[in-house]
Amino acid sequence: MIQQIKHKQVGKFEDTKFEKIHNEIFEDSYEASKVVAAEIADLIRQKQDKGEACVLGLATGSSPIKVYEELVRLHKNGELSFHNVITFNLDEYYPMDAENRQSYYYFMHQHLFDHIDINPENIHIPSGQVSQEELNQYCIDYDMKIKQLGGLDFQLLGIGRTGHIGFNEPGSHINSGTRIITLDHITRRDAASDFNGIENVPKKAITMGVSTILKSKRIIMLAWGHKKASIIKETVEGQITATIPASFLQNHPNTTMIMDQEAASELSRIKTPWIVSQCVWTDNLKLKAVTWLSEELKKPVLKLTDKDYNEHGMSGLLSIEGSSYNLNIKIFNKLQHTITGWPGGKPNADDTNRPERKSPEKKRIIIFSPHPDDDVISMGGTFSRLIEQGHDVHVAYQTSGNIAVTDEEALKFAEVANLLSPSTEETNFKKIISFLNSKTTAYGDSLETRKVKGLIRRMESYGATRYLGLDDSKVHFLDLPFYETGEVKKNPVGPEDIQLISDLITTIQPHQIYAAGDLADPHGTHKLCLDAIFESLASIKHLDFMDDCWVWLYRGAWHEWDIADIEMAVPLSPDEMNKKINAILFHQSQKDRVMFQGEDSREFWVRAQERNRNTALLYDNLGLAEYEAIEAFKRYHF
CATH class of the missing domain: 3.40.50.10320 (LmbE-like)
Structure with missing residues (x-):
């Protein structure tokens, strides 16, 4: 399938040699979500034109909400019908009543299904009410339903801060199918506020397996905010490991990670672009590079040497500035000028290099x-x-x-x-x-x-x-x-x-x-x-x-x-x-x-x-x- 996501990456550094998963960085989550929704809508329409069903894998959590809002908007404006859509959700708490406000059944109907023209029989969400005796066969049947329909045409994912996809917690095997799983303590703690305390959070969940996810024809993963930045770097640039189940996506031929600037902030081409490719040395990038080098070497800015810069991919910066001495003084002064004991401005002072204006004296x-x-x-x-x-x-x-x-x-x-x-x-x-x-x-x-x-x-x-x-x-x-x-x-x-x-x-x-x-x-x-x-x-x-x-x-x-x-x-x-x-x-x-x-x-x-x-x-x-x-x-x- 041809990827529909357009290149709207933020920044000027296109070299992605450290990255093992295709990714796109957007200005904010709103713009990104609309683009993802547009790709899903195009896929649905393409399938409709061919008289085929469109099989979607859907996620819950805060990350996809704006995508669902945009899909609902398209439907209400008469631009999109879901009559040919069949959905399979990633997971559900176990045990969990469908009508419980904390259930993913409730979440999906609240954000999407109650607002579109999908056939209720085409909605598949793992049931948290299956008896333990029937659970194993139920999970096998869930995977078989997907297989009988030709697999998932599209899978939407979020990523947990432990690197889980669905409820595939750290340690999940690449060959795992839909199954019951014990939730990581961190995952339960993150959900505690929704359940009025961690003691009320279910300890288990049913989740679509890694293997089931990886068989999808197209995968898009969403990540927003600085809290996801470190796990995104490990997922995109690190080794494939069961400790970070999302890293298995490196094996998928048609995956795109969609993120905002803050979620992408730890990627090498964003955080340290000078070690990736040639840079356009803006004033802000100079400040970022020098402070990074100072922290990396545990040396004060004024003690950095030409050798330090050359050995860390910044020879081009030195050629612009002339010497480490000149550059160090410039950056030191810039940092010094951010410090002020007068956040409202210092009266009767030269405010040329101060963060705030001196006038009016009383603000x-x-x-x-x-x-x-x-x-x-x-x-x-x-x-x-x-x-x-x-x-x-x-x-x-x-x-x-x-x-x-x-x-x-x-x-x-x-x-x-x-x-x-x-x-x-x-x-x-x-x-x-x-x-x-x-x-x-x-x-x-x-x-x-x-x-x-x-x-x-x-x-x-x-x-x-x-x-x-x-x-x-x-x-x-x-x-x-x-x-x-x-x-x-x-x-x-x-x-x-x-x-x-x-x-x-x-x-x-x-x-x-x-x-x-x-x-x-x-x-x-x-x-x-x-x-x-x-x-x-x-x-x-x-x-x-x-x-x-x-x-x-x-x-x-x-x-x-x-x-x-x-x-x-x-x-x-x-x-x-x-x-x-x-x-x-x-x-x-x-x-x-x-x-x-x-x-x-x-x-x-x-x-x-x-x-x-x-x-x-x-x-x-x-x-x-x-x-x-x-x-x-x-x-x-x-």
């Missing part, structure tokens, strides 16, 4: 926080510094954060409130208590319960902002509607969300905006909140005050900007670091049992402290001043 500032604790976790030290330096600081919490409050935490508060003030028709705490005591899944909260959980987050936020010295009148709770589903799955960002943000910006008319720049999950709250800000900025950029508005992006609790991307580095003293930690600890509902822990089991305050200290250590190792901690920012040009 109006909005800190946008996706959840009610991202502000202090990610930039609590800078937040405090801006207040202390006399700026007019506002913080805007974009979502209520209610789904991140555990049922146990909400029950505790509801019981206390009921004892202090017995329920009335308006408060009805007994109703909330009864609901929580009978609840069996993490989501689907009643409106009253969601309100209590949201108020818990709100009061914790006030505690933190008051501690930092911010007046309550400067604290804004936007409660963006897209978030208020009571489930992990959010609604698309809509006009009302964008208007709420636009109204706040136009009211305050800020000189600075800080926003969370996490792009890992295209359907995650951080990404959706950032998209809403970007759309708001686009809609009001024509207003006069916007000419003086600068936007700075911070990272979340999991990841920091690469050194070459940092444009403002705010150092923190030990006392300031302690103050930041204390502000984080006001968010008690997120301290000991976090609903969305991710792959990092550390508490948020520990992650924040270690990340900020590691950034300071990086600057120190590059030969710059030694600080206790550093918070880092990248400017967004809209």
Whole structure:
């Protein structure tokens, strides 16, 4: 089959000699998903023209959601019919009722099947309700159905951070067929928030085998965000190994990996293109290369020699710069100029080489926080510094954060409130208590319960902002509607969300905006909140005050900007670091049992402290001043 994906790779370095799987890198997951959906749609139409069935292998998880949304859009616009489509899903938890909200049966109908004209008899999803006695034969029959139809014409895959495809966990054999499998602890931990705790996550699953997947005529794997970057590098550039089941795709003749820039960031041609081919040495690439070399050799920038550059594929760079001495000084000064103790700009100072402007001396500032604790976790030290330096600081919490409050935490508060003030028709705490005591899944909260959980987050936020010295009148709770589903799955960002943000910006008319720049999950709250800000900025950029508005992006609790991307580095003293930690600890509902822990089991305050200290250590190792901690920012040009 002819590959339909067009070459839209980001960057200028086309040499892929280290890569063993064809891949395409896109600007973002939205563009990429539309291109993948277009290939699937073309295949369906081609099969229809021939009067043939189109047999699709489908995946679940966050990665393919936008693909399914685009397919649904094409169908609703009358551009695509699914009457000839037969589908086989990769996997399902075991045991699992089909109607359970955590089942993949529910997921597929929610995102695709309920919105298209596919024949229900053509939908095949492994059943989590088959008895153990029948399970072996059921799995054999599942593979036989695929074989009888001539195999899968197309298989859509995601990739887990352990390198699993489907639920083929590390150790899966290349010849494995559809079967029952025991889930890796990491996989179960990642799913814990969906099941209201890891103890409720099934320990087993039914999965299409590696062999079944590899027999597909065409395979596309999707990967979004920096969290997938390291496993993508191992899959694409490493050896074939059962430890990383996705690496078996190196044996497939018609596989394409589709990724965004962040997922591709560890590939050699992106991270270290100078060792792959000739480079166009932009200023940013020079900075990236020199800091990489300094880290690689564990030598300060000013101590790098001509020999160091020549031995690491950078002789071309030296020929441009003249000598390592000249290059080292240039890069050292560039790094030095990112460091400032005045994130709002230093009054009455030469700001030629400073990250921020000196004027106006006192700036109006909005800190946008996706959840009610991202502000202090990610930039609590800078937040405090801006207040202390006399700026007019506002913080805007974009979502209520209610789904991140555990049922146990909400029950505790509801019981206390009921004892202090017995329920009335308006408060009805007994109703909330009864609901929580009978609840069996993490989501689907009643409106009253969601309100209590949201108020818990709100009061914790006030505690933190008051501690930092911010007046309550400067604290804004936007409660963006897209978030208020009571489930992990959010609604698309809509006009009302964008208007709420636009109204706040136009009211305050800020000189600075800080926003969370996490792009890992295209359907995650951080990404959706950032998209809403970007759309708001686009809609009001024509207003006069916007000419003086600068936007700075911070990272979340999991990841920091690469050194070459940092444009403002705010150092923190030990006392300031302690103050930041204390502000984080006001968010008690997120301290000991976090609903969305991710792959990092550390508490948020520990992650924040270690990340900020590691950034300071990086600057120190590059030969710059030694600080206790550093918070880092990248400017967004809209």
